[in-house]
Amino acid sequence: xxxHLTGVAASPGIAVAQAFRLQTVQQTPVRSSxxxxxxxxxxxxxxxxxxxxxxxxxxxxxxSRLGAQKAEIFEAHLLLLEDPxxxxxxxxxxxxxxxxxxxxxxxxxxxxxxALMAMDNELLRERAVDVKxxxxxxxxRLRGESYGSVADLSAPAILIxxxxxxxxxxxxxxxxxxxxxxxxxxxxxxSAIMARSLEIPAVVGAGAAAAGIASGxxxxxxxxxxxxxxxxxxxxxxxxxxxxxxxDARKAELKQLIDQPSLSSDGRQVELAANIGxxxxxxxxxxxxxxxxxxxxxxxxxxxxxALPTEEEQFKVYQYVLEKMNGxxxxxxxxxxxxxxxxxxxxxxxxxxxxxxxxxxxxxLDRQDLFRTQLRALLRASAYGQLKIxxxxxxxxxxxxxxxxxxQEETEKLLGEGVTVAGHIEVGMMIEVPAAALxxxxxxxDVDFFSIGTxxxxxxxxxxxxxxxxxxxxxxxSHPAILRLIDMVIRAxxxxxxxxxxCGEMAGDETAIPLLLGLGLHEFSMSAGSILPARAxxxxxxxxxxxxxxxxxxxxxxxxxxxxFVQQLTRSEA
Numbered sequence: 001x002x003x004h005l006t007g008v009a010a011s012p013g014i015a016v017a018q019a020f021r022l023q024t025v026q027q028t029p030v031r032s033s034x035x036x037x038x039x040x041x042x043x044x045x046x047x048x049x050x051x052x053x054x055x056x057x058x059x060x061x062x063x064s065r066l067g068a069q070k071a072e073i074f075e076a077h078l079l080l081l082e083d084p085x086x087x088x089x090x091x092x093x094x095x096x097x098x099x100x101x102x103x104x105x106x107x108x109x110x111x112x113x114x115a116l117m118a119m120d121n122e123l124l125r126e127r128a129v130d131v132k133x134x135x136x137x138x139x140x141r142l143r144g145e146s147y148g149s150v151a152d153l154s155a156p157a158i159l160i161x162x163x164x165x166x167x168x169x170x171x172x173x174x175x176x177x178x179x180x181x182x183x184x185x186x187x188x189x190x191s192a193i194m195a196r197s198l199e200i201p202a203v204v205g206a207g208a209a210a211a212g213i214a215s216g217x218x219x220x221x222x223x224x225x226x227x228x229x230x231x232x233x234x235x236x237x238x239x240x241x242x243x244x245x246x247x248d249a250r251k252a253e254l255k256q257l258i259d260q261p262s263l264s265s266d267g268r269q270v271e272l273a274a275n276i277g278x279x280x281x282x283x284x285x286x287x288x289x290x291x292x293x294x295x296x297x298x299x300x301x302x303x304x305x306x307a308l309p310t311e312e313e314q315f316k317v318y319q320y321v322l323e324k325m326n327g328x329x330x331x332x333x334x335x336x337x338x339x340x341x342x343x344x345x346x347x348x349x350x351x352x353x354x355x356x357x358x359x360x361x362x363x364x365l366d367r368q369d370l371f372r373t374q375l376r377a378l379l380r381a382s383a384y385g386q387l388k389i390x391x392x393x394x395x396x397x398x399x400x401x402x403x404x405x406x407x408q409e410e411t412e413k414l415l416g417e418g419v420t421v422a423g424h425i426e427v428g429m430m431i432e433v434p435a436a437a438l439x440x441x442x443x444x445x446d447v448d449f450f451s452i453g454t455x456x457x458x459x460x461x462x463x464x465x466x467x468x469x470x471x472x473x474x475x476x477x478s479h480p481a482i483l484r485l486i487d488m489v490i491r492a493x494x495x496x497x498x499x500x501x502x503c504g505e506m507a508g509d510e511t512a513i514p515l516l517l518g519l520g521l522h523e524f525s526m527s528a529g530s531i532l533p534a535r536a537x538x539x540x541x542x543x544x545x546x547x548x549x550x551x552x553x554x555x556x557x558x559x560x561x562x563x564x565f566v567q568q569l570t571r572s573e574a
Contacts, residue, residue: 002232005209007181008472009226010192011529013201014244015179016237019230020157021215022164029102029139037095044094044101047141052081054137080134086112102142109135158221160213164191174198179221181228183210186472187505196527197281203228205469254532258289262535264517268543272535273329273525275503279317282324284528289535292329294451294525295390295503296321298374299336306345308370314377322385329386331451331501331525333430334374334403336360336392355465360393365402375410382422389425390451395433400446430503432456437485440492450493451525454504458482476559477506483515483554483562490520501525508534511566514541518550541570 034040059074080086086108093104109131116128159180164172172180177200185191185204195202201223213219213230220229220240224247229236262272273294274285278301285293301309301317322330337343338359351357364371378389391403404427414421431437432453440450454477459466461481464474476482486502493500501523506512508526513534516524524534549569553562 002236003209003212003230005206005228005230007203007206007210007226007228008185008187008192009223010185010187010204011195011200011202011223011527012533013179013199013221013223014240014247015158015201015221015223016240016244017156017158017178017219017221019160019213019215019217019219021213022159022161029100029106031103032100033098034094034100035098037098040099040101041091041094044090044105044138044142047101047138048081048087050141051134051138052078054141055081076130077134080130081138086131086135102139105135105139105142158219160210160215160219162211164194172198172200174200179203179223181206181210181213181219181221183207184469186466186469186475193505193527196529197277197284199284199529205472254536257532257535257539258287260289260535262291262538264538264541264543264546266542266544268517270517270521270538271329271501271523272531272538273331273501273523274528274531275525276321276528279320279324281528282321285531286324288528288531290328290528290531292331292386292523292525293321293325294331294501294507294523296330296332297336298333302335302337302343308343308345308373311373311377311380314374315380318378318381318387319384322381322387325385327386329388331388331390331428331503332378333390333392334361334378335364335370338363338393355459361391361399361403362393365399365406368406372406372410375407376414379407379411379414379421379425380419382425383420387422387425388428388449390428390430390449392430392453393432393456394429394443395435397439397442397446400429400443404446431489432460432504434461434485437489440489441495444492444496444498447498449499449501450489451501451503451523452486452489454482454486454502454506457485457504458506461485477504477509477512478515478553478562478566479559480554480556480562482506483519483550486516486521487519487550487554494520499523510534510537510570511563513537514546514566514570515550515553515562517541517543518546518548520547537570 055074055078059078090101090104090108093099093108094101112131113128116131156176156178158178161180162183163185164180164182172194179201180195182191182204183206187204192202192204201221203221203223203226206228210228217231220232220236222228222240229240232240262270271291272289273292274281274288274290275295275297276282276285276293277297301314318332338354338357348358358366378387381387389407391400394400407427411421426448428447428449428451429436429443430453431440431450434457436443437457444450455466458475458477462474462476462479464471466475490500499522502516502521503525507516507524508530510533513524517538526534553565556562556565
């Protein structure tokens with residue numbers, strides 16, 4: 001009998017495939033004596049060798065598909081398998097105590113993990129996760145079992161996991177991963193954003209019930225409605241296969257809009273851009289008809305490595321993206337580290353509330369050495385395309401003034417060195433702090449544009465951590481309070497003749513798009529896979545009429561009321 005579950009539709013699509021459970025809990029090895037410790041040590045050495053070969057294959061595959069940056073995590077894992085402190089300790093335990101290899105590995109690795117987790121150094125604590133991952137892989141080789149890793153996939157499947165780690169997401173292959181289901185997470189979680197970037201159907205936050213989905217069982221994943229059917233009967237299976245055909249046909253139909261302008265039904269033109277996190281994302285943006293890059297999250301250049309990227313490394317990345325976009329606008333956000341994004345190699349102070357602490361531009365102004373390096377790389381790259389620079393997490397105008405001062409200083413230095421810098425570079429700021437939205441009229445005098453970062457603006461306005469499932473109900477993009485802040489920002493910018501974009505997930509939300517069009521948003525930046533559906537939707541909407549509808553929505557009392565209002569109107573226009 002089929003089992004029906006629900007979750008958050010995080011990345012649209014429909015998939016039907018067998019389940020593949022990640023990181024299955026392994027039984028604790030039982031200690032046993034071995035008659036030939038030397039032979040047992042050799043068996044352990046062979047398992048380590050097989051794990052190394054497996055990881056090397058994964059590293060090469062990841063680098064060829066996703067780039068060297070995302071493959072670096074596996075270099076750290078390979079180094080662990082050569083670490084004498086770990087490997088020799090296991091070998092010595094096998095020989096000294098005449099015990100089985102899997103028990104020796106489990107005990108030694110457990111001691112390492114416990115010691116690392118107790119450290120004050122965050123880099124060392126994060127290394128505990130690597131030890132657990134690597135030891136689990138070797139343990140599986142000793143037992144002749146599958147590790148339950150993404151890299152072990154050999155046939156199309158739907159992944160089931162409590163959540164996806166960076167190691168998992170680095171290996172996601174759309175040719176084999178038909179979709180994934182996680183027990184925890186939200187629409188704005190790391191795994192959800194990655195799924196949309198790769199255009200893989202995903203339902204997150206499915207709860208503890210998803211833990212009961214076993215590998216090998218047939219699963220229907222409806223990531224349009226947020227529904228999961230486990231072990232469907234024939235009638236359900238056929239119904240969803242028809243629904244999948246219709247969905248895929250619609251997706252193919254949307255491809256005809258790739259080279260079309262983004263026009264409302266009454267001729268108002270807007271710009272649909274893509275959010276990217278790496279150079280590998282640029283082609284996907286172009287393949288989906290992006291008219292620009294509305295957000296390049298540069299922090300991913302700093303993550304998954306052991307030291308800060310050099311000026312030259314950054315310059316080459318920015319140059320590549322600008323040249324690849326061939327004159328289309330590219331908005332590059334300066335380093336946004338802090339909150340849930342940390343750099344282990346930077347010794348930052350522990351904070352009781354890092355989301356409200358030293359993060360993003362605050363950190364850059366505090367650590368001007370790393371900020372000036374990034375600014376120089378950006379300015380050097382500006383000669384290769386239409387660069388726009390954006391500062392994140394600004395709360396007071398003094399922060400903006402200081403950032404612009406440093407940018408001007410680095411511009412003058414480079415020109416003095418004979419380096420070519422673009423004659424005019426638009427400089428903007430993100431609106432993600434309520435104080436900035438409320439003072440948008442003041443900020444608008446000193447910027448060329450605003451980009452509204454709704455992911456943070458919503459969580460700060462509603463005082464609700466967007467990663468906390470217990471308060472997920474407060475993540476309400478279409479709440480009148482959020483709409484009023486957005487309207488305030490757009491009106492303030494228009495009075496100064498400036499443009500406004502949006503780079504938060506709300507920009508690709510089909511309920512929000514009509515209202516944002518009505519409020520006069522100029523640029524919508526979203527996951528690449530959301531661009532064509534958004535273009536099709538905007539093409540059906542009369543902007544002048546939605547300007548009146550949006551005014552009515554601003555006066556409503558709840559998100560539920562707003563959503564019902566929008567859905568009724570869009571159904572009548574369909």
